[in-house]
Amino acid sequence: MEGGNKIIAALVLGIWLMGLGSNAQLNSTFYASTCPNVSSIVSGVIQTALQSDARIGASLVRLHFHDCFVQGCDGSILSDNSASIQSEKDAAPNTNSARGFDVVDNIKTALENSCPGVVSCADILAIAAEASVSLAGGPTWSVLLGRRDSTTASQAGANTSIPSPFETLSNITTKFTNVGLSTTDLVALSGAHTFGRAQCRTFSNRLYNFSGTGSPDPTLNSTYLATLQQTCPQNGNGSIVTNLDLTTADTFDNNYYSNLQNNNGLLQSDQELFSTSGASTISIVNSFSSSQSTFFSNFAQSMINMGNISPLTGSSGEIRTDCKKVNGS
Incomplete structure (x- = not known):
């Protein structure tokens, strides 16, 4: 009986390990x-x-x-x-x-x-x-x-x-928390806005009538505001694009964070990381601005964390032959 129990135990362990292998174990x-x-x-x-x-x-x-x-x-x-x-x-x-x-x-x-x-x-x-x-x-x-x-x-x-560019820091933090990401992940991943473009419609709310005040967003640098108003005139073409990072538009660096410190964040959701009074994100922005290597290491880890959100593994899902459609459709 003892030998039989060992065999059963080994089988159970094997099945358990197989289960582990098919359950979100990326490598x-x-x-x-x-x-x-x-x-x-x-x-x-x-x-x-x-x-x-x-x-x-x-x-x-x-x-x-x-x-x-x-x-x-x-x-x-x-x-x-x-x-x-x-x-x-x-x-x-x-x-x-x-x-x-x-x-x-x-x-x-x-x-x-x-x-x-x-x-x-x-x-x-x-x-x-x-x-x-x-x-x-x-x-x-x-x-x-x-x-x-x-x-x-x-x-x-x-x-x-x-997350939306028009949302408050509180709402965006909740959306990150809902998928298991931390405040550090939020600030680090926002740093992807160190390159790329955004359409006028994603930030024009800050330029003329912010939150129904009849005035621009007070956290927007006045010189930057004037530049953006030229690019995105009131009631103009909302699909015109401008650089997310006004300093090094196509380079992945930590200038995004110094931009926030100078009130030069393009999106409301960007600037709120630094301008929301008492927010825990402010010290993280300062840390990433002062050390590009600190930002880089945190960004890499946060991308890994994000990539771990509820993947399908093992026999779940499929390997599409055409990314635009489910196999056989």
Whole structure:
């Protein structure tokens, strides 16, 4: 009987370990044998895209961010409308602003040619985000991999879960807490606004009639305000874009935080990190402004933390052959 018990115990342990392996256990060597060149393939496609689109790196980071905040990091933001899916692309935070889908498709095509049916679209977004930051002069990190792609999407979730540029720090903090991210993660990940562009409609509320006061946002530097009013005239074209970082627009550095200290944050959600009285975020902004290496190490860790939000692993989900649609649809 004792030997039998040992066999049963071993079987139970084996089943338990198998369960662990299929439950959100991402690792950096997931494709080491099945698609060893995955990172260089992704980086190569992005480098080509950057030659004609300086914004693409920031856009790809944003796609990963907007994906992870809705149903977890599952590639759901990439799905087009279908009989069973209301696309997250049409949600308010994404419509006419989320971009880079064509580059994701190019990456997927390159990977399917090299290692068909292996790399998920959700993992492509995670790898592309790291490559984009690195190519812009930012930190590198070991991307944890093994996500699978969702067969569903949530347009309603995208409308409610993704932080908005118009929200208060309190509301945004709640949205980060809801997905298991800390205040440090919030400040670090906001630093992605050190490169890329934003449309006038995302900050023009600060320029003329802030919160119904009839005056501009008092936390906006007056010189910067005048510049932005020229770029975005009242009742003008809301889709015109301007740099998120007025100092080094296409470089990933810590100038974003010194901009906040000088009241030169572009979005309300940016400036509130520093200008909200008594906020715990102020000391973190100061820390990241004074040390780029501190910002870089925290940003890398926060990207890993974000990439760990509710991934599908093991036998859950699927590996899409086309990132725009569920297999067989």
